[in-house]
Amino acid sequence: MAQPHMVPAAHDTALIAAWQAGDEQAAAELVRRHARPLARFLASAGAPDSDVDDLVQETFIRAFRSVDRFRGQCQFRTWLLTIGGNVLKDFGRRAARRKVLPLDEAVRDVTGDPHEHAEAREAEAMLAAGLQQLPRLQREVFLLRAQQGLEYAEIATALATTPGAARVHYHHAVRRLKEIVK
Amino acid sequence: MNDRLENLAKQLGTDAANRLDVEATARKVVERLREQPVRRIAWVQRTWLRIAAALVLVLGGAVVASRLTPGRRPGVSAHPAHLVADDLGDLSTDELRDVLATFDELISPDSVAVPEGSTDLHELDAQQLRAVLRSLEG
Numbered sequence: 675m676a677q678p679h680m681v682p683a684a685h686d687t688a689l690i691a692a693w694q695a696g697d698e699q700a701a702a703e704l705v706r707r708h709a710r711p712l713a714r715f716l717a718s719a720g721a722p723d724s725d726v727d728d729l730v731q732e733t734f735i736r737a738f739r740s741v742d743r744f745r746g747q748c749q750f751r752t753w754l755l756t757i758g759g760n761v762l763k764d765f766g767r768r769a770a771r772r773k774v775l776p777l778d779e780a781v782r783d784v785t786g787d788p789h790e791h792a793e794a795r796e797a798e799a800m801l802a803a804g805l806q807q808l809p810r811l812q813r814e815v816f817l818l819r820a821q822q823g824l825e826y827a828e829i830a831t832a833l834a835t836t837p838g839a840a841r842v843h844y845h846h847a848v849r850r851l852k853e854i855v856k
Numbered sequence: 857m858n859d860r861l862e863n864l865a866k867q868l869g870t871d872a873a874n875r876l877d878v879e880a881t882a883r884k885v886v887e888r889l890r891e892q893p894v895r896r897i898a899w900v901q902r903t904w905l906r907i908a909a910a911l912v913l914v915l916g917g918a919v920v921a922s923r924l925t926p927g928r929r930p931g932v933s934a935h936p937a938h939l940v941a942d943d944l945g946d947l948s949t950d951e952l953r954d955v956l957a958t959f960d961e962l963i964s965p966d967s968v969a970v971p972e973g974s975t976d977l978h979e980l981d982a983q984q985l986r987a988v989l990r991s992l993e994g
Binding site: 698701702703705706709710711713714715716717718721723726727730731734735738739797798801802805816817820821848851852855 | 858860861862864865866867868869870871872873874875876877878879881882883884885886888889890
């Protein structure tokens with residue numbers, strides 16, 4: 675397990691305070707720092723590639739508008755990723771109402787000829803498809819742990835659960851994904 | 857296998873992340889945040905509606921509670937109604953008779969609640985005269 679990419683928490687906190695005081699550039703800097711990890715998380719969690727840009731923007735807008743509720747209980751990025759999970763869930767509901775492709779079918783084409791893809795790409799596609807079969811909590815815990823490298827305590831705080839429960843969700847996710855990817 | 861899964865997970869979404877124009881995203885986010893005052897007004901309106909609804913609930917609850925409280929009848933204030941007759945407490949019996957005689961001239965005798973068995977105000981004492989005055993006030 676790689677150590678999480680630690681953005682200096684104090685620095686993020688200072689940027690948040692500056693944004694709250696009306697500094698737009700502080701908000702822009704927070705976007706620059708966290709937009710790519712957020713995009714990676716959203717794409718992995720099932721966001722269609724064509725909508726990742728909009729979903730990243732929406733996540734930041736929601737985060738900045740409710741930043742008063744962020745009190746440093748976890749890293750800003752972790753908090754941002756959980757908001758991204760909610761944004762993605764709302765997006766899935768809207769998509770379902772519009773009767774467009776369900777989220778899991780829109781993720782990526784997993785039926786392509788494997789000979790046209792590298793082996794790694796094939797495995798990634800299988801993992802992406804497998805993630806869509808997981809319950810949302812298992813999927814988010816898996817991504818926060820395996821992709822973002824967060825500790826269980828940090829994940830538990832962000833998802834309002836316990837570290838023990840986060841660990842159980844992670845192991846359930848790994849067990850199911852192994853069956854899919856093997 | 858766990859390591860393989862984690863490595864794969866780290867690769868997921870990399871293409872989407874690399875395609876993201878971070879500067880453009882930052883610019884668009886800031887532009888959208890500038891529109892926030894409009895949203896704030898809407899928020900304020902929603903907040904005032906909630907406050908108004910809460911006030912209605914509190915006042916309604918208070919009315920219901922006051923009706924359910926034993927020993928207090930609806931419509932009866934904690935402070936008794938002020939009666940003009942109470943202001944006559946300092947008058948003597950003769951002065952009270954004069955006041956009632958004036959009433960006699962103003963209103964029909966049939967509408968005055970004279971105590972049963974009495975036909976003449978001169979037979980009434982001060983307490984009875986005040987009772988008559990109160991009855992006149994309704």
